[in-house]
Amino acid sequence: MKEIIVAVAGQPNSGKSTIFNMLTGARQHVANYPGVTVEKRTGRYSYKGDAVTLVDLPGTYSLTSYSPEERIARDFLLHEKPAVVLDIVDAANLERNLYLTFQLDEMGIPLVVALNMMDVAEGRGLKIDTYKLSELLRTVVVPTVGKKGRGGGELKEAILNTYQGGRFQTGYGEAYKGCSACPGMSREKGSFRVDYGEELEPILSSLENRLSEAPKISARYPARWLAVKLMENDSEARRLVQKAEES
Amino acid sequence: MTLNDVKPGQACCIARVNLGGATGQRLMDMGFTPGAKVKVVRNAPLVDPVDLTLRGYHVSIRHQEAGGVEVEEL
Numbered sequence: 223m224k225e226i227i228v229a230v231a232g233q234p235n236s237g238k239s240t241i242f243n244m245l246t247g248a249r250q251h252v253a254n255y256p257g258v259t260v261e262k263r264t265g266r267y268s269y270k271g272d273a274v275t276l277v278d279l280p281g282t283y284s285l286t287s288y289s290p291e292e293r294i295a296r297d298f299l300l301h302e303k304p305a306v307v308l309d310i311v312d313a314a315n316l317e318r319n320l321y322l323t324f325q326l327d328e329m330g331i332p333l334v335v336a337l338n339m340m341d342v343a344e345g346r347g348l349k350i351d352t353y354k355l356s357e358l359l360r361t362v363v364v365p366t367v368g369k370k371g372r373g374g375g376e377l378k379e380a381i382l383n384t385y386q387g388g389r390f391q392t393g394y395g396e397a398y399k400g401c402s403a404c405p406g407m408s409r410e411k412g413s414f415r416v417d418y419g420e421e422l423e424p425i426l427s428s429l430e431n432r433l434s435e436a437p438k439i440s441a442r443y444p445a446r447w448l449a450v451k452l453m454e455n456d457s458e459a460r461r462l463v464q465k466a467e468e469s
Numbered sequence: 470m471t472l473n474d475v476k477p478g479q480a481c482c483i484a485r486v487n488l489g490g491a492t493g494q495r496l497m498d499m500g501f502t503p504g505a506k507v508k509v510v511r512n513a514p515l516v517d518p519v520d521l522t523l524r525g526y527h528v529s530i531r532h533q534e535a536g537g538v539e540v541e542e543l
Contacts, residue, residue, distance in 0.1 A: 284498035288491040317524045318500050 226274045226385050229299060231326055232310030233319050234281030237338040240368035241310050242278040245377065262294060269378045272385075277304065283318075285325045287458035296458075299329055300443065305385050307331045308377070313343035313350055313365070323359065324416050330444035332384045335363045336377055341370070415446075426453060439466045472507065472521075472538040480508040481540040488537035500524040501538060 232238045243249060246265030263278045279298060280291035287293050299307065309326050311319040327333055337352060356363040362380040366373030418426055429449040434440045439448070443462060451459035475481050483505045486493050500523055501507075510520040510527070518529040 283495065286494055286498070288494050315526045318526060321498065321500070 224272050226272055226306065226381070227302070227304040228274055228276050228306045228308055228381055228385075229302075229304040229331075230276055230278045230308045230310065231295060231299070231322070232279075232281060232338075233283055233312065233315075233322050236281065236310045236312040236315075236319060237366075237368040238278055238281060238310045241308070241336055241338060241366065241377070242276055244366075244368050244371050244374045245274075246276055262298060267378070269382055272382065274378075274381065276308075277302075282322065284322055285329075286454070287456055293458070299326070299331060300462075304331060306381055307333050308381060309333055309335050310338050310368075311335055313337045313340050314346060314348065316343075316348075316350065327359070327361070328416070328444065328447045328450060330447065333359075333361045334377070334380045334384050335359065335361055336368075336373065337363055337365045338368050340365045340372075341367045418450075422453070426450065429453065433463075436467070438469060439463060442466055470540055470542070472509070472535040472540050473519075473532050475507075475509045475540060477509050477511045480506060480543050482506055482543055483538060484541050485539040486537065487539055488534065492534060493537070496530070496534065496538065499528060506543070507540065 230238050230242050242263075242265060246267050248265045262280065265276050265278070267274050267276070277298065279295040282289070282292045282295050285292055285296045285299075287296065298304070307326050307329075309323050311323060323333075323335060335355075337350065337355070340350075343350060350365075352363045352365050362384060364373055364376045364380050366377065417423065426446075426449050429452060430445045433443075433445040433448050439445075443466070448459055448463065452463070470481075472481065472483075483501055483503055485503060486496055486501055488496065505523055507521050507523045510522055512519050513529070516532065518531050519535055520527060520529045522528075
């Protein structure tokens with residue numbers, strides 16, 4: 223029996239705690255306003271013989287080091303190294319929510335995306351091609367309706383699969399064949415990468431290479447993520463680099 | 470011209486966010502980036518905050534923050 227640590231991340235009011243409760247059977251406080259979860263909380267479930275510990279992170283629009291919630295979420299992902307990140311995305315507010323998805327992806331932890339509140343999105347006439355989204359993000363995208371308990375089984379399966387398969391493996395989507403609710407991830411190798419354009423990419427790449435060549439830094443932090451944060455002049459990222467070099 | 474000068478019912482396009490620190494970062498995280506289309510929906514009864522739509526969702530911000538967002542007419 224293994225213990226799998228899964229971080230539940232997402233923007234405020236995307237339904238993280240509802241999904242957390244759905245998966246663990248807990249009755250953690252959920253309210254219809256953002257900022258309900260300020261500290262991280264944990265819960266457990268077992269699935270196919272493995273014990274899964276879910277850590278419900280505070281909702282954040284992004285992962286800078288400006289606000290306490292963002293620092294809690296970011297430090298957990300960076301230092302506790304969960305096996306999988308479950309990113310709860312509000313399907314009715316896809317564009318804004320995907321910004322955090324890209325940042326989580328850059329941190330290099332295997333990702334599962336729960337496309338939550340699908341009923342609200344459909345009610346607004348939005349049609350989301352989850353298979354296409356999954357292909358583009360190179361990650362499993364599971365449509366869910368947390369409030370009605372829909373998609374829980376598929377999420378547990380996706381989490382286990384992502385944990386076992388690691389990231390970006392061929393044949394990864396095989397487990398989802400015949401499961402229409404769960405389109406599976408791209409069979410292609412390679413990760414999703416945000417292209418920051420011709421002005422920034424050369425600088426970013428050279429910074430990324432230099433960070434990769436520093437063993438003390440690259441052993442601890444994903445180089446691409448750190449390079450982006452350093453370019454944003456993130457004070458916490460600068461401190462991480464200094465600390466790693468001095469150790 | 471800033472987002473604060475835009476009347477309810479009018480739409481505009483963001484040119485620049487002239488706010489630093491946590492506020493500027495938060496607005497950009499929420500999708501206030503150059504090129505994004507914003508529509509001013511209405512002002513709250515006591516003026517602040519102002520209700521906007523951008524990128525398919527509603528958000529309310531303070532007039533003081535709206536004043537830090539440079540926009541262009543559409």
